[in-house]
Amino acid sequence: MTDLTAPLILAIDTAQEDCAAALMRGxxxxxxxxxxxxxxxxxxxxxxxxxxxxxxxxxxxDLDLVAFGAGPGSFTGLRVACGVA
Structure with missing residues (x-):
């Protein structure tokens, strides 16, 4: 069951060859x-x-938080995620 009081989080990761984004509630x-x-x-x-x-x-x-993967991975990829966040 979803806790609607938990923060709505957008998480992104661009540090590896895959590019990923996820939406989480808590x-x-x-x-x-x-x-x-x-x-x-x-x-x-x-x-x-x-x-x-x-x-x-x-x-x-609607988002409460934006999180990004801080590595390990390529420096350029980390900068992309940080900049987008």
């Missing part, structure tokens, strides 16, 4: 998307987030 995974993108993280992460939120019927303004 510790419960609500939706996720993962794509093998090679080095195209900066091209794919924003459209992935847009589609993830739209599919879950969530607006950016």
């Amino acid at each position: 510790t419960e995974l609500l939706a996720q998307t993962v794509e093998p993108v090679g080095s195209r993280h900066s091209e794919r992460i924003l459209p992935m987030i847009r589609d993830l939120l739209a599919g879950a019927h969530v607006e950016k303004s």
